[in-house]
Amino acid sequence: MSRRLSCLLATIALLALTPVRWSVATGAGLILALTSLGTISPVTAAPSDPAAPVAQDRVIDVPAQRIFSKVIDPDDFECEPTAIDxxxxxxxxxxxxxELLFVIPHQDxxxxxxxxxxxxxxxxxxPAYALGSHAAQLRNTFRDVKKxxxxxxxxxxxxxxxxxMHGDVLxxxxxVEATLLLMQEYELLSPPLDTASPAQIRAEAMAVATFLQQNVAGGRALYDDPLWTLNAYAFSGEDETDPFLQSLPDKMVFGDGFLDFMEAIGLGDAGPRVVMGHEFAHHIQFELGLFESDLEGPEATRRTELMADAYAAYYGVHKRGLALNAKRVADALFAFYVVGDCSFDSDGHHGTPNQRERAAEWGAxxxxxxxxxxxxxxxxxFAELFDSILPMIVAPDAA
Ligand SMILES: [Zn+2]
Known part of the structure; x- marks a missing residue:
């Protein structure tokens, strides 16, 4: 079990909040091959037989929810607060x-x-999923990174x-109901919604939509809070065995909240473009089968995330890429994504800040x-070169 999972659970127990499900523990068939800005966490299901092949189940990590718990109870987390906190x-x-009392029981x-x-x-x-804020910037960068x-x-x-992704779907x-039903089917809900009846799911959807509709006032609206969309991710259904998941198109999704956050910390220009480079790197990894390796669990995730950083830095600094300076690229990568881990020990999912920095520097x-x-x-x-220097990137800092 990852340390991140354990520290999340500790907080959850304390607050009696419910976490997102971190791993999809069932069925060989169910793999959400998702990855996001550090925020998609390939989680290895614990095998009963250690020698048995281990399937990697990935779900979308929702960083804002984890940070929400951390902000509510900072004592329970080891990582230093950062800009995203x-x-x-x-x-x-x-x-x-x-509103706070409403959010807590309806977090999922x-x-x-x-x-x-x-x-x-x-x-x-x-139109419900059309780019709004930063639309031209994202479209142009998307075209450029593909090229x-x-x-x-x-x-x-x-x-x-x-x-x-926009908050107004809420x-x-x-x-909401249709999404919850699928989330339930794919075991992405925590108690009590994980076992709720269809009628209870309907009631939950109605309760949330009704509350949010009633609280649209004074220029700020809870439904549009950046926390609900503080994420960016890449998805490919290629390796899925579940027919529905397999049928989903490859996509790259940018949340309004993520763009808001980038603006708030002065990275509205470079941030989304560099993050596009990171997300596109995950697509490269899907296409090239780079999620396969001898590594497992946190180490496997750390490898693919550090590699995505390296790809992003390479694209970000390259003259035919974004042609940004290396510092700007590193700032953009770290601001959002380094915070994914609440524990920066060597088993951390996404690598320590120093490892992240070395990966980005190497790419630059x-x-x-x-x-x-x-x-x-x-x-x-590029990936082969990266794998050859990965041991140096993850070497202990003291070495
Ligand atoms: Zn990533």
């Missing part, structure tokens, strides 16, 4: 007591539904749909060393 804290401070819906509605139902052509890696023939990116009881230096400077490495060659 301050941001989440400020949002919580802006709620009335009635508020933090989960916008994310999973976009996953299950979102399409690029649907940047287009020399790598193995990377098929034409079928990826770029879309947003106002629609039908969408590789870009700067391009000769001629228009040369772009093949995506698989």
């Amino acid at each position: 301050d941001y989440v804290g400020a949002q919580i401070d802006s709620w009335t007591l009635a 819906v508020l933090f989960g539904v916008p994310t999973y509605a976009a996953l299950f139902f979102g399409t690029a052509g649907d 940047f890696w287009s020399g790598s023939e193995e990377v098929q990116s034409d079928d990826i749909q770029l879309m947003a 106002l629609d009881a039908d969408v 230096e590789l870009a700067m060393a391009s000769h001629p400077n228009s040369a772009i490495l093949d995506a698989r060659e």
Whole structure:
């Protein structure tokens, strides 16, 4: 079990809050091959026979919900507060007591539904999931990053749909209900919703939509709180065995809350573009089968996340990429994604800050060393180079 999971559970027990499910523990068939900005956590199901092959089950990690718990009870977490904690804290401070008391028992819906509605139902052509804030920036960067890696023939990116997730899906009881039913089916809900009857799910959807509709006043509205959409993720159904999940298009989803947060910390320009580079790297990993490795659990996640950072830094700094300076790229990567881990020990899911920094630096230096400077490495060659230096990146800091 990861330390992140254990520290989350400790807080949950204390507050009697309910966490998102971190792993989908059942069935060989069920793998949500998702990854997000550090926020998708490949979780290894605990095997009863250690020698048995271990399937990696991935669910979308919802960082805002974890940080919500952390902000509510900072003593229970080991990591230092960062910009995202301050941001989440400020949002919580802006709620009335009635709102806070509403949020706590309805967390799974508020933090989960916008994310999973976009996953299950979102399409690029649907106005409900259309890009709003930063639309031109995201569209342009999406086009550019696809072009940047287009020399790598193995990377098929034409079928990826770029879309947003918005909090206003929470106002629609039908969408909330449909999303919750699927979340329940895929074991993404915590008690009591995990075993709720269809009628109870309907009642929960109605309760949330009704409360949020009634509290639209004075220029701020709880349904639109950035916390519900403080995420960005990449999805590919390619490796799914479940027919429904398999049928979902490849997608890249950016939440309004994530864009808001980037603005709030002064990274509105570089942040979303670098994060696009990181998310696109996960698509490269899907396409090239790079999630397969000899590593398991947290170490496997750490490898793919550090590799995505390296890809993003390479794209971010490369003259034919974003051509940003390395510092700007690193800031953007760390601001959001380093906070994913509440424990920075060597088993941490996403690597320690120093490991993250080394991965990003390595990618940046590789870009700067391009000769001629228009040369772009093949995506698989990049991954092989990365794997060859991974031991140095994750070496203890004292070494
Ligand atoms: Zn990631």
